[in-house]
Amino acid sequence: MKDKIIKAVAKNDTVRIIATTSTNLLNKIRKLHKLNELTMIAFGKLMTASAMISSTNKTESDSIMIRFDGDGFLKNMTTITRGDGTLKGYISDPDAFCESLKVSDLIGNGFLVVTKDFGLKNPYTSKVPLYKSDICNDLAYYYTLSEQTPTAISVEIDFDNGGCVKNSIGLMVQMLPGADEMLADIISYRFQDMGKMLEHLQNGKTIYDILNFMFDDMGLKILDESLFEYKCDCSVEKVEKALISLGKVELKNIIDEGREETIICDYCKSKYTFNQNNLKNLYNKMK
Numbered sequence: 001m002k003d004k005i006i007k008a009v010a011k012n013d014t015v016r017i018i019a020t021t022s023t024n025l026l027n028k029i030r031k032l033h034k035l036n037e038l039t040m041i042a043f044g045k046l047m048t049a050s051a052m053i054s055s056t057n058k059t060e061s062d063s064i065m066i067r068f069d070g071d072g073f074l075k076n077m078t079t080i081t082r083g084d085g086t087l088k089g090y091i092s093d094p095d096a097f098c099e100s101l102k103v104s105d106l107i108g109n110g111f112l113v114v115t116k117d118f119g120l121k122n123p124y125t126s127k128v129p130l131y132k133s134d135i136c137n138d139l140a141y142y143y144t145l146s147e148q149t150p151t152a153i154s155v156e157i158d159f160d161n162g163g164c165v166k167n168s169i170g171l172m173v174q175m176l177p178g179a180d181e182m183l184a185d186i187i188s189y190r191f192q193d194m195g196k197m198l199e200h201l202q203n204g205k206t207i208y209d210i211l212n213f214m215f216d217d218m219g220l221k222i223l224d225e226s227l228f229e230y231k232c233d234c235s236v237e238k239v240e241k242a243l244i245s246l247g248k249v250e251l252k253n254i255i256d257e258g259r260e261e262t263i264i265c266d267y268c269k270s271k272y273t274f275n276q277n278n279l280k281n282l283y284n285k286m287k
Contacts, residue, residue: 005055006207006225010218014179015187017215018055018172020228021207022048026157026165028230032269033094037163042103043077043091045135045155048170050089051228052153053139054081058118065115070133072108073098080267086231088267104133112138114146143174150175150184154191158198167201169210183218190214232268239263239272240282248286255279 003024008017026044029035035043050066057064062083069076073096081087098105110130117123131141136153143151155170173187197210211220243251243261254261255276262273274282 002227004225004227007223010215010220014176016174016176018052019207019211020052020170022168023165025230026168033091035094039094039096042106044157046079047089048155049139049153050079050081052170052172057083060084061119063117067113070108070110072106074106085228088232090266107133112142152191156198167198169197234265243282251283
């Protein structure tokens, strides 16, 4: 089954609901980034939450970058989502580990940085201290603090005996203007059963069944569904620009040393190798 995002509303359009299944996405990043089970939980939750957040982009060219910078063993991880339904991510230490086995200890103290590029003159960047260093609560805290939109986010991941992701589900709920204040408490209570939602998936239920189970008594209305995928937009042209940005002196040093230059994309692990002729051509293009 392909990963999908479902957008819905409830309570006369005063509650926004975004749900996703992300099993394929997480198994892909597990293999691509060579994650252990603990970093898979941390990075998997960030990727799944980012996929849901990406559905708020209004045009295909819109992009949102989410970065967790901490002083823990993991150091940092970043996702970039685009309005066309694609996303990519980077994790600084895919084999990071801590004895407590807690994601909060893996991340440590630090900051959450969100950069939104909607094609305006300059991207908008917001930076907030990490609240609990557990991905979902920190992203919900960001929306509540920086965008004045009370938000709840939950991501649940289940593994098989071989360490592959068996099921993954995400849910994001936001209180919009006009929402009853009591709704937040009710929804928070229902979020406590998210772990049981994985059991429903294992028993043949769908994401739609789960949404109906949680919100049917609130006048649930499905608005849209869409597919998403992990896709990097790196290219030879972009890597050439990166080499040119080193400056003529640095590029000349590489040429004088007679060596090739290989650059590996952090997001998709593609390798770009530039031999001496390639480097000389780039150097000659520089002013």
